[in-house]
Amino acid sequence: MPRFLLETERLMLQRLSRRDATTVDDAIRASLPDLNQWLPWARMDYTSSDTQAFIRESMLAWREDRAWDYSIRSKEDRSRHIGNVSFWTVSKLGKILEIGYWVRSDETGRGVCTEAVERILQEAFDALGYHKAVLRIAVGNDASDRVAEKLGFTREGILREELLIRGNWVDHSHWSLLDREYRALRRSGATR
Ligand SMILES: CC(C)(COP(=O)(O)OP(=O)(O)OC[C@H]1O[C@@H](n2cnc3c(N)ncnc32)[C@H](O)[C@@H]1OP(=O)(O)O)[C@@H](O)C(=O)NCCC(=O)NCCS
Known part of the structure; x- marks a missing residue:
């Protein structure tokens, strides 16, 4: 089971x-206009319920050990939710996790997502023994592709x-990172 609280330099x-x-x-x-572009749950009529x-x-x-969602907070201001990062197991046999994320619109472009996902990778590979991490990113979501590349x-x-996003079936890129690749990148300091 992952830890309830994970820290990075800023988050x-x-x-x-x-x-x-x-x-x-x-x-x-x-952030709804940006989230709505890529995330099916972020409908424009989204409500607090x-x-x-x-x-x-x-x-x-x-509680059921099915998926783990984290609120991303800045250490400087912990009262504000600046995004979500989540992961779940897609194959127990293959030891594969999938990661999902979003960052609030006025906090994007500062490396928040990359830093948060990097911490999830560390937890998954080093603490939980996963073998492979995957991302599914809608074709055209260049910011999210860039996060995958940087990592x-x-x-x-x-x-x-x-x-199905806003009424259209959308192709997605399937990205992956293996545990040995993650470790080699960390050793070389080249993940970003
Ligand atoms: C995708 C998302 C999570 C990125 O969050 P973020 O905190 O801005 O990510 P980072 O700052 O770590 O990295 C973003 C990178 O994309 C780049 N980028 C941003 N918009 C871009 C665009 N339109 N085209 C190409 N690159 C873009 C940024 O410059 C940055 O790269 P750099 O560090 O080389 O300059 C955020 O934009 C978001 O929440 N989008 C809406 C929801 C979403 O798409 N979720 C992911 C679904 S797979």
Whole structure:
């Protein structure tokens, strides 16, 4: 089981709880046009009861050891939710995890996502013994592709019509990083 609280140089990643509802909701509302472009759940008619349902489901998933969502907070201002990073197992046999993320619009372009995902990779590979991490990124989501590139992921190929986003079936790139690649990149300091 991953730790409830993970730290990086600038960030705290903490397990979501009920008291996060207001600040999570605020971050989603402030970012909806950007989130709506790529994430099927971020409909333009998204409401605070969707956030409450998301947090309830997230807490249940933690309890049932199914998926692990973290609130990304800045160490400088812990009261503000600046994004989400989540992971879950896609293959127990293959020891494969998938990672998902978003960052609130007024905090993008500062390396927050890359730093948060890097910490999840460390937890997954070093503490939890996963073998492979994967990302599924909509074709055209250049910022997210760039995060994958900076972290040393390899684009394996295209998954056809993987997700229905705003009424269109969208192809996704399938990216992956192996534990040995992660370790080699860390040794060389070349993940970013
Ligand atoms: C994708 C996302 C999480 C990135 O968060 P972030 O904190 O800005 O990410 P980082 O700052 O770590 O890295 C972003 C990189 O993309 C680059 N970038 C941003 N917009 C870009 C664009 N339109 N085209 C190409 N590169 C772009 C940034 O310059 C940066 O690269 P750099 O460090 O080489 O300059 C954020 O934009 C977001 O939440 N988008 C909406 C939801 C989403 O797409 N989630 C991911 C679904 S797979």
